[in-house]
Amino acid sequence: MKRILRYYVNKKEVEREYNVIPFRYILAILITVFEVAAIIGILVALCYYVPYFYVLCWITETACVINIIASDDNPDYKVPWLLFVMILPVAGFMLYFIFYSRKLKRKYVRRLKALKDNAYHKNDGELIEKLRRENPVAASQAKMLCYIAEAHLFADTRQTYFPLGEDMHLQILSDLHKAERFIYMEYFIIEEGKFWNSILDILKEKAAAGVDVKIVYDDVGCMVTLPGDYCKTLKSYGIDATPFSRLKGNADSEFNNRSHRKISVIDGKVGYTGGINLADEYINEFEKHGHWKDTGIRLEGEAVWEMTKLFLIDFGINVKRMPDMKAEMFPEQKDIREEGYIIPFGDGPHPLYKRRVGKSVIQNMLNGATRYVYMTTPYLIIDNDLCLSIENAALRGVEVRIIVPHIPDKKLVFGMTRSFYKRLMDAGVHIYEYKPGFIHAKSYLADDEYAMIGTINLDYRSLVHHFENGVWMYRCESIGDLKHDMEATFEKSIRVTPDVCKTNLIQRFIRAVVRIFAPML
Structure with a gap:
């Protein structure tokens, strides 16, 4: 069932259809x-x-x-x-x-183990040792990340950085047209419109031609953007689709642990991730909260194997029959020669992941930085441990800059974000608000050498509860493109001053109460 939403863009009334909650x-x-x-x-x-x-x-x-x-x-x-x-x-x-905690059935645990065991296998020892000879600190970070995320280190992977969703849109359409074997896509939000429909047209065409097309979308993330039985619609096109953690009315953590991942894999050779969902605001087709600033990255090479594995695991734990993991899903690409090291990785709730993977990556970047750390996030709601890491970096003399939105999508969450300003600014952290609108990018950069792009926000939902994914990079070519984009974004942003941090008694009380329960939200 749909409703008509009317809003104004530059004083012009615009109509848009949206789904009510099925x-x-x-x-x-x-x-x-x-x-x-x-x-x-x-x-x-x-x-x-x-x-x-x-x-x-x-x-x-x-x-x-x-x-x-x-x-x-x-x-x-x-x-x-x-x-x-x-x-x-x-x-x-x-x-x-x-x-309190996610409960795993034995059948679920067995299936998860089988999917991991049947995926690709890679010995990182030689590559880790090569990186250690170049930079022991980078090698230790890579080794730890591979261990806690059950991921692998890769080299010789071509990267393309996208400073806006509309840039990624054009490239992904081109790559989808070239698909020969399979297309796998997993997104937190999919919404009917120009972005998704242009992709869906190609997916239908490819499925009809015998290409294996699989889609995973989060059941809660798409609650108001897709019909409740949308997977049946996709299956009628020959697309194998499933919602992630379908809501069934169980009194457990099913509402909490959602898939916030954004993954596209084409033939196991090309992979996409970043903050960009498949909805029109992400390509600025319509103005939702001012200009929508997001980032993405395209990988080409054997590092895409890890993204294929992540998708197949998420797909496999949500369908009745486990997908076959065949060798051709992880093709060798020996012809690519690129500088730098890359680790695509996943993150998620306990007990699937025993450590907070995304948080560890960010803290390692902060703890190892000597010159600067730049971060962009739509939300800034962090625990004391991460807050101390940010403060300590700034107190050591590292230039720490954080960009958050100036036009919020959720006013209460924005108030909580601003409640962290004073503490961080007192330690010397520079905070910026993206003046043109809403920044949804999740990008992290340190000292021209380390970067992480993915789906991980600086909030409890990303760092504790959700299934997430990212790409850790060391001395990759795309790091220069990310820095250039961040510097341009600073120019479009407002540097926060102490006056912004002033609040009245009622605001302070509300923020204090909400911050207590923020880890559970």
């Missing part, structure tokens, strides 16, 4: 609320009517508090859960049991 999603949410309310209601009734049952609840609550305190989780994540458990009798510890 009934399937509403039903799933209502079932979840009912399940949680029923469970809590039954326990409250037992405490009231069954003698001494409340003693058992008190012991359980105490055990939950001890378990939270003793866990290895970030203290910023522990505090809101401790408040819930201690302040809300019965309901607090039941919410803890239901939502």
Whole structure:
């Protein structure tokens, strides 16, 4: 079901169709609320009517508090859960049991292991040693990232940097036309419009010609952009499609752990990622929050293997029949000769990833920088640990610059972003707001040598809860293009002054309360 949205661009009224929330999603949410309310209601009734049952609840609550305190989780994540458990009798510890951590079924674990085992295999020892002879620090960072992300180090990979979504749009259409074997695409948001429809026309044509076309889109990310049964529409075109973590109304973490990844792979030879979703605002086809600034990167070479693996794992854990991982999905490309080292990698929630991968990459860049670190992010809602890393870099004399939007997409989140300004600025961090509109890019650059481009924002949703992906680069040609673009973006941005940080008592109180529960949002 669709509705008409009317808005103004340069005083001109524009109409746009959008999907309302399909009934399937509403039903799933209502079932979840009912399940949680029923469970809590039954326990409250037992405490009231069954003698001494409340003693058992008190012991359980105490055990939950001890378990939270003793866990290895970030203290910023522990505090809101401790408040819930201690302040809300019965309901607090039941919410803890239901939502605190992602629960993995044995079947899910077995399938995940099988998909990883059947993917490509690569020995990084020789390449790591070559990098160590060039730069021991870079080699140690690469080795750690490969270990915690279960990824691999690559060289001889051609890169193309895109400073805007519309630049990537033109190139990806060209590459899709050349597909011969398979096209794999995974995105947090897909929305019908010029961007997606131009891609879909090619996908339908390729599927009809026998090319293996697979699509993964996040079920929550596309809740209001696609019909609830859109995968059936795609399947009618010969496209093998599935929503990521389809909402079924289960009282667990299915609402929380979404796929925020953006991956396109063509024949295992060309791969795309970055912050760009497949919707028209990302190519500035229409103005949603001013000018939409986003970035992307195209890889050509054997580093694309890792992106193929990530996609097939995400696809495989969301369909009934696991996809076959064949050798031809990971073709050798010995004819490409490029400078630099690259690690495409994935990140995600516990227990699938035992370490915070994206956060570790960013902290390594901050800790190793000697001259500057530039970062762009649409949101700035970070834990104390990452905040200290940013401050310490600035206090060492490293020029740390962060660009965030000037026109927000969510006012409450923007208020939380601004609540970090004063602390960071007091340590010498330079903060900029992108004046023309909304910056959605997730780009990180240090000392002309290290860079990371991907889907990872500086907020809890990206750093803790979501499935994410990125590309770590060392001394790659595209790093110069990224720096040039960042310098141009600084020129279009407003340097934040202390006056912006001034707030009234009510604003400070609201931000303080919201920041406590930010890790759970």
